[in-house]
Amino acid sequence: MEYYKDEPSLLLAVDCIIFGFDGESLQILLIKRGFEPEINNWSLMGGFIQPSESPDEAAARILNNLTGLANVYMEQSAVFGKPNREKHGRVVSITYFALIDSKKYQQILSDKYQANWFPITDYPKLIFDHVEMINTAKRQLRSKAALYPILFELLPEKFTLPQISSLYEAVYDIVIDKRNFNRKLLSSNLLIKLNEKDKENSKKGAFYYILNKEIYKDQIMSFLRYLPSWSAQDLDK
Amino acid sequence: MEYYKDEPSLLLAVDCIIFGFDGESLQILLIKRGFEPEINNWSLMGGFIQPSESPDEAAARILNNLTGLANVYMEQSAVFGKPNREKHGRVVSITYFALIDSKKYQQILSDKYQANWFPITDYPKLIFDHVEMINTAKRQLRSKAALYPILFELLPEKFTLPQISSLYEAVYDIVIDKRNFNRKLLSSNLLIKLNEKDKENSKKGAFYYILNKEIYKDQIMSFLRYLPSWSAQDLDK
DNA sequence: TCAAAAGTGTTGACTGTACACCCATGT
DNA sequence: ACATGGGTGTACAGTCAACACTTTTGA
Numbered sequence: 001m002e003y004y005k006d007e008p009s010l011l012l013a014v015d016c017i018i019f020g021f022d023g024e025s026l027q028i029l030l031i032k033r034g035f036e037p038e039i040n041n042w043s044l045m046g047g048f049i050q051p052s053e054s055p056d057e058a059a060a061r062i063l064n065n066l067t068g069l070a071n072v073y074m075e076q077s078a079v080f081g082k083p084n085r086e087k088h089g090r091v092v093s094i095t096y097f098a099l100i101d102s103k104k105y106q107q108i109l110s111d112k113y114q115a116n117w118f119p120i121t122d123y124p125k126l127i128f129d130h131v132e133m134i135n136t137a138k139r140q141l142r143s144k145a146a147l148y149p150i151l152f153e154l155l156p157e158k159f160t161l162p163q164i165s166s167l168y169e170a171v172y173d174i175v176i177d178k179r180n181f182n183r184k185l186l187s188s189n190l191l192i193k194l195n196e197k198d199k200e201n202s203k204k205g206a207f208y209y210i211l212n213k214e215i216y217k218d219q220i221m222s223f224l225r226y227l228p229s230w231s232a233q234d235l236d237k
Numbered sequence: 238m239e240y241y242k243d244e245p246s247l248l249l250a251v252d253c254i255i256f257g258f259d260g261e262s263l264q265i266l267l268i269k270r271g272f273e274p275e276i277n278n279w280s281l282m283g284g285f286i287q288p289s290e291s292p293d294e295a296a297a298r299i300l301n302n303l304t305g306l307a308n309v310y311m312e313q314s315a316v317f318g319k320p321n322r323e324k325h326g327r328v329v330s331i332t333y334f335a336l337i338d339s340k341k342y343q344q345i346l347s348d349k350y351q352a353n354w355f356p357i358t359d360y361p362k363l364i365f366d367h368v369e370m371i372n373t374a375k376r377q378l379r380s381k382a383a384l385y386p387i388l389f390e391l392l393p394e395k396f397t398l399p400q401i402s403s404l405y406e407a408v409y410d411i412v413i414d415k416r417n418f419n420r421k422l423l424s425s426n427l428l429i430k431l432n433e434k435d436k437e438n439s440k441k442g443a444f445y446y447i448l449n450k451e452i453y454k455d456q457i458m459s460f461l462r463y464l465p466s467w468s469a470q471d472l473d474k
Numbered sequence: 475t476c477a478a479a480a481g482t483g484t485t486g487a488c489t490g491t492a493c494a495c496c497c498a499t500g501t
Numbered sequence: 502a503c504a505t506g507g508g509t510g511t512a513c514a515g516t517c518a519a520c521a522c523t524t525t526t527g528a
Contacts, residue, residue: 009246202506203499439479441525
């Protein structure tokens with residue numbers, strides 16, 4: 001630090017916005033904060049970046065400590081750093097958003113950890129600027145998902161066509177014509193049909209599909225052009 | 238700081254990737270760094286976040302100090318924070334990208350400041366991880382511009398149709414059919430035709446247009462669907 | 475008069491959109 | 502047998518994509 005010794009240092013934190021999907025609606029994972037200040041109030045999962053780790057590593061560590069989750073899709077979202085966003089001192093926070101299949105972890109989370117899923121449309125009061133963080137992440141999720149097929153990260157490995165359309169309906173808050181959407185989806189070659197049906201959600205049963213990983217890896221969702229004439233308001237809400 | 242006093246603090250910097258367009262090709266603004274370490278080597282404009290300012294304010298201040306520019310389109314790009322990205326101590330850097338009409342500032346910049354425009358395809362060796370920062374910003378610029386009409390920020394207030402298509406050709410590194418592109422552009426109602434021609438670049442002269450700010454404000458570039466079947470590789474280069 | 479860039483129109487292919495019915499099954 | 506959700510087909514409309522020539526004017 002010989003050169004920079006006169007520069008002001010500060011605390012750098014990470015907060016994770018964890019989106020989940022249970023087959024019906026979009027959810028968000030929150031915890032009762034485990035340390036002061038604001039202990040026991042609902043909050044995003046957060047923590048401080050340690051000297052030995054990058055922000056990405058910190059986000060993965062924090063997520064793992066607080067929920068047991070690992071190997072989850074996660075990406076940098078935004079930086080929140082207004083001087084007074086925390087009253088107790090200068091803390092700048094980098095947010096990350098994660099996408100997971102919330103059904104897979106429902107039990108583990110509430111048993112071992114103080115974490116709980118809430119509907120994205122109705123969650124408790126949060127500390128600091130965490131609501132703003134969630135809104136920013138939601139906006140980014142929509143933009144990103146308009147170009148890349150990342151929403152599949154919210155589904156189980158085997159999923160059905162009705163599940164995908166519900167997912168898109170939940171994320172963009174729109175109504176989708178399933179006939180057209182399914183056609184578009186299938187013509188993308190992203191999906192491989194299995195000889196197996198999900199009988200949980202209907203009597204007839206819906207065929208399972210899995211992702212064609214080869215194509216998925218770096219595919220742009222041109223098929224998403226199907227979504228009806230967006231306006232910027234739609235994406236920015 | 239009563240609660241967080243045991244947490245590790247660090248230095249938070251801001252680096253600005255300033256994209257410019259001169260009517261022909263995409264450029265980037267670099268300076269000879271004015272302080273140690275790495276003094277006098279080419280670098281992005283950077284500096285440390287001060288206690289009284291948000292990251293956004295720091296970015297604007299640094300840009301203004303080093304170039305005289307103000308009121309420029311700027312947005313957060315990404316965070317770079319691997320523990321050893323700078324050898325002289327732990328510094329995490331938030332990058333911003335800015336878009337400006339480079340012709341407007343050509344003289345001022347090289348006279349009063351140590352700043353210089355370079356082609357985005359050919360610039361000098363940079364310090365630290367600044368090349369990676371530029372590549373990330375380029376990728377984000379492409380994604381963002383595929384959904385929002387932000388590239389107009391790179392043009393002067395009055396611009397011509399040939400200028401817009403050159404701009405899109407430069408940003409996406411593609412060849413555009415001007416007949417189709419112009420038609421699409423005009424049908425978006427984003428442009429207002431002036432009764433005045435730019436005679437600098439051709440003998441016949443090209444009509445000037447200005448943006449229809451009302452529509453521009455929150456318009457999605459659905460017209461950009463014109464761009465030929467992108468693949469993720471195209472956007473990610 | 476020639477060179478250089480601006481501007482303009484048409485057609486066929488494709489993709490998007492709107493719309494309604496039958497299917498398979500568990501109860 | 503009926504209620505529930507899954508799946509399929511067609512026709513019209515709109516957008517995209519490919520294509521070449523004329524216009525203007527300064528040198």
